[in-house]
Amino acid sequence: MAGIETSEDSQTGDRRGRSSLAGNATDKALNLLEAAAAPGYPHRLGDVAASAGVPKASAHRILQNLVATGFLASDGSGSYGPGPRIRALAARITQGCEEDQVMRAELEVLGRRIGHTVQVGVRTGDAITLLVKVSGPNPVQDSSRVGMQLPLHTTAIGKCVLAGLDDEQLDSLVGRLGLPPRTENSLTDLTELRAALATVREQGFALDDEENELGVRCLAVPIRDTKGSVIGAVNVSTIAFLETREALLNWVGFARTTADALHGLLG
Template identity: 85%
Template sequence: MAGIETSLDSETGGRGGRSSLAGNATDKALNLLEAASAPGYPHRLGDVAATAGVPKASAHRILQNLVATGFLASDGSGGYGPGPRVRALAARITQGCEEDQVMRAELEVLGRRIGHTVQIGVRTGDAITLLVKVSGPNPVQDSSRVGMQLPLHTTAIGKCVLADLADDRLTDLMGRLGLAPRTENTLTEPAALRAELVKVREQGFALDDEENELGVRCLAVPVRDAKGSVIGAVNVSTIAFLETRETLLSRVDAVRTTAGALHGLLG
């Protein structure tokens, strides 16, 4: 992107239930807004309430208020989706957003350097949401898309986030969400996941070895906010039969450079 110097240029150059988060009225409204606006809408009342962790009766009242104010829209048959005010807000945030331009520019340079699909995802509640994706040249691609929400424990991005949590918060999160399998390779035992997270902290990167999607192997390096907390990660996605695990690991330094360039950008 013209006018933006990137780090690599300069080197060469459905969450499960969310009851614990749905505390005050503002939390509940925001959780419901997020759940109702998730891909695949319109969503039924019961599903929105369960995803947001809000009792159904309270959810119905809040959702009606969000519809009345234009933040959500109702399909007239009990389904909810994003309303005009949310769509306008999203457009204002993303159009001409300097942070988005920087993220995309960094990912484009990284993608050209390594020849693979690259993404940045951040924690949103009890899931990972993909913010930016730059597809690689290979005709075989993973199924990810911008806005998609993915589990924390099955993805390399999610493992980067989990590895930064204090032990009590990690225990609470695993107990609340469970460790449901996405593939036969998913780590579903708490002890196994904890051991994996120790390696993530020591190495400074995480791997998803066909744990979220069969045939897809990913490597991610944490992205931190201005206070040093991990909020997400830069992720490289490869097709397992086209690139070995060892070759993917050789990309760590390039991904680490990009992640470092995004430090503090999102908070």
């Protein structure tokens, strides 16, 4: 593309199974493909089947077909990972993708303004997947990486997404996944989570105060699609002993500007 106009330019001028989604053959195949290609591959058949919410016998049959067609690869001992066709597809999607360039450009602007690590994450099934990350200048960094999947209830991005659900949708999700802790600060009680999500709706942003990773404090502002539904968030990640909770709140306006710039970009 010839050039990207960013918000700066304009201003200056567990249970991870998805059984409820694995109804038809297409859903099962896609869920299995996603589970097998998740970070940490190769994954054993039982783990892939459980993560995708597909019975093991059906999973084995579908996985064998995905291997035969080149979308997955098998290591010969019952474990699976991405194959050449899915790697080629990923390369075609991301290479020169205008949406990715826009997201990265906007995050680079935000990162320069606030001097911290910034990310964009979106909901994928029952988790948050990080799409873009721009690391800050501090030598101490969080453990996040592009492609990593994170829980909904322990992350600031995830809370933004959950705040966009109605009570029935939230109850269904928690009934499926539970609220397992990631740290001693994680919200594991549904009543407490509801109260936190009400605050997110009222304030328009979410906080993760060492709830997903000890020593890491995050702020996130929702990203919406063209219909106005929350699909993810812009996230500011800080090291707790270097940045206070009060200082982190200073970046809400800048994060909101970036989220507004990405409105409708992903659907």
